[in-house]
Amino acid sequence: xxxxxxxxxxxxxxxxxxxxxxxxxxxxxxxxxxxxxxxxxxxxxxxxxxxxxxxxxxxxxxxxxxxxxxxxxxxxxxxxxxxxxxxxxxxxxxxxxxxxxxxxxxxxx
Amino acid sequence: xxxxxxxxxxxxxxxxxxxxxxxxxxxxxxxxxxxxxxxxxxxxxxxxxxxxxxxxxxxxxxxxxxxxxxxxxxxxxxxxxxxxxxxxxxxxxxxxxxxxxxxxxxxxxxxxx
Numbered sequence: 001x002x003x004x005x006x007x008x009x010x011x012x013x014x015x016x017x018x019x020x021x022x023x024x025x026x027x028x029x030x031x032x033x034x035x036x037x038x039x040x041x042x043x044x045x046x047x048x049x050x051x052x053x054x055x056x057x058x059x060x061x062x063x064x065x066x067x068x069x070x071x072x073x074x075x076x077x078x079x080x081x082x083x084x085x086x087x088x089x090x091x092x093x094x095x096x097x098x099x100x101x102x103x104x105x106x107x108x109x
Numbered sequence: 110x111x112x113x114x115x116x117x118x119x120x121x122x123x124x125x126x127x128x129x130x131x132x133x134x135x136x137x138x139x140x141x142x143x144x145x146x147x148x149x150x151x152x153x154x155x156x157x158x159x160x161x162x163x164x165x166x167x168x169x170x171x172x173x174x175x176x177x178x179x180x181x182x183x184x185x186x187x188x189x190x191x192x193x194x195x196x197x198x199x200x201x202x203x204x205x206x207x208x209x210x211x212x213x214x215x216x217x218x219x220x221x222x
Contacts, residue, residue, distance in 0.1 A: 041216070097211055
């Protein structure tokens with residue numbers, strides 16, 4: 001599985017958009033980009049995934065660059081409950097998830 | 110709807126004692142099942158996964174073992190706990206054939222003293 005690089009921490013003001021970057025310059029053509037988050041003392045929660053096209057669901061938007069070497073997870077209107085560690089993972093769909101250290105997002109009032 | 114249960118929620122055990130953590134899934138059949146561990150201040154480490162009854166794959170050599178006696182039951186065990194076994198243990202499942210979303214249980218926080 002391709003290695004990902006994420007900033008260790010980020011801050012965001014409540015109500016503003018949170019943009020979490022992820023670099024995956026060695027991603028291969030059949031690897032998807034997945035995002036999970038883990039709120040303190042809970043299990044990780046799936047957010048969104050994509051292959052090439054930008055994706056949006058009720059939780060977030062995923063923007064993948066045309067060369068697929070990086071992506072950004074966007075939480076359009078961050079709330080205090082969005083404070084969590086966010087994991088960007090790239091993998092082939094049939095392979096197991098491998099979690100890195102993620103980005104600790106703190107949403108401030 | 111699908112639900113995943115883990116128990117106990119917290120556990121304090123002495124070094125050298127045995128361990129048994131149980132995970133059960135409801136509302137689905139033939140799921141892939143996973144055990145992860147998260148040590149304090151560290152990332153999630155995959156310990157075991159299972160694609161069917163009696164089928165266990167180990168990801169890292171360690172003091173723990175796993176078993177899957179029933180389709181929706183996954184058990185993590187140890188004969189003698191070590192201090193380094195302390196951590197947050199998470200069970201997860203996904204539906205074979207739909208590999209996009211993995212669902213995690215509430216976890217068991219184990220402290221070995």
